[in-house]
Amino acid sequence: MTAASTPAVDGAPVPTGRVRLVASDLDGTLLAPGGLASPRTVAVIAACRAAGVHVVFVTGRPAVWLDPVAVQTGHTGTAICANGAVVYDAGRAVVVSARGIAPADALEAVARLRRRLDGLAVAVETLAGFRREPGYAVRHDGGRETEVGELAELLDPDPVVVKMLVRRERGTPQELLDVARAELDGLVHPTHSGPESPLVEISAAGVSKAAALAAHAAALGVAREDVAAFGDMPNDVEMLRWAGRGYAMTGGHPEAVAAAAGTAPPCVDDGVAQVVEGLLRG
Numbered sequence: 001m002t003a004a005s006t007p008a009v010d011g012a013p014v015p016t017g018r019v020r021l022v023a024s025d026l027d028g029t030l031l032a033p034g035g036l037a038s039p040r041t042v043a044v045i046a047a048c049r050a051a052g053v054h055v056v057f058v059t060g061r062p063a064v065w066l067d068p069v070a071v072q073t074g075h076t077g078t079a080i081c082a083n084g085a086v087v088y089d090a091g092r093a094v095v096v097s098a099r100g101i102a103p104a105d106a107l108e109a110v111a112r113l114r115r116r117l118d119g120l121a122v123a124v125e126t127l128a129g130f131r132r133e134p135g136y137a138v139r140h141d142g143g144r145e146t147e148v149g150e151l152a153e154l155l156d157p158d159p160v161v162v163k164m165l166v167r168r169e170r171g172t173p174q175e176l177l178d179v180a181r182a183e184l185d186g187l188v189h190p191t192h193s194g195p196e197s198p199l200v201e202i203s204a205a206g207v208s209k210a211a212a213l214a215a216h217a218a219a220l221g222v223a224r225e226d227v228a229a230f231g232d233m234p235n236d237v238e239m240l241r242w243a244g245r246g247y248a249m250t251g252g253h254p255e256a257v258a259a260a261a262g263t264a265p266p267c268v269d270d271g272v273a274q275v276v277e278g279l280l281r282g
Contacts, residue, residue, distance in 0.1 A: 084212035085162035126159035210238035
């Protein structure tokens with residue numbers, strides 16, 4: 001279909017037409033600081049469901065952290081977790097599919113990074129749980145038990161690593177991401193989702209929020225021009241570019257803002273809800 005254009009919240013042109021799927025990042029986008037959804041956000045999710053519009057949560061979070069969000073928002077549909085590596089059915093609380101990093105690729109990726117940078121510590125998100133090297137400082141464990149050991153031990157036998165986390169306690173997030181992109185291109189897919197922490201999140205090559213969302217939309221028979229997507233960080237960039245309507249949150253990472261066709265108000269002002277309300281009216 002050929003779409004016309006209409007101003008977004010900030011005046012940037014985005015296509016008009018029927019919206020059939022709303023895809024949103026969680027932290028810094030749909031959820032306010034503290035991880036809470038406002039009543040207005042909960043209401044707009046319900047309004048989408050009533051209108052027959054699919055809602056998909058698309059997040060860097062592991063699947064195990066999705067259940068509390070699903071409960072407070074009433075979301076019973078699909079969640080794409082671990083930056084696209086896991087598809088999760090929030091209503092049934094089950095993993096539908098997962099794509100892991102091969103252990104050899106994980107070891108090679110870390111070796112390449114350690115040849116360039118010192119002070120790195122590694123953890124892995126697996127289908128079996130969270131595992132970390134002794135030097136990895138856990139900031140958000142969600143109350144989970146953690147297996148501790150050297151990386152090679154943590155990967156044997158293959159636990160299906162859906163995301164690898166590489167932390168450095170000094171430097172900036174962007175510096176670490178730039179090195180990871182240069183060193184790991186073609187081997188795995190590095191990205192970043194936290195504004196304060198020098199942390200790189202690594203997925204298997206070809207895994208991204210955009211790739212998983214595109215496959216899910218195709219399975220539903222939804223064209224990309226009928227998808228509205230929201231995000232705020234580099235791990236949202238591919239999704240914002242792919243969607244027919246990509247909205248970066250005001251104050252988001254410059255890469256996300258540059259990738260999006262439009263801008264939504266900040267999450268503290270219920271920016272996603274504001275835009276989706278307008279799309280539903282349209």
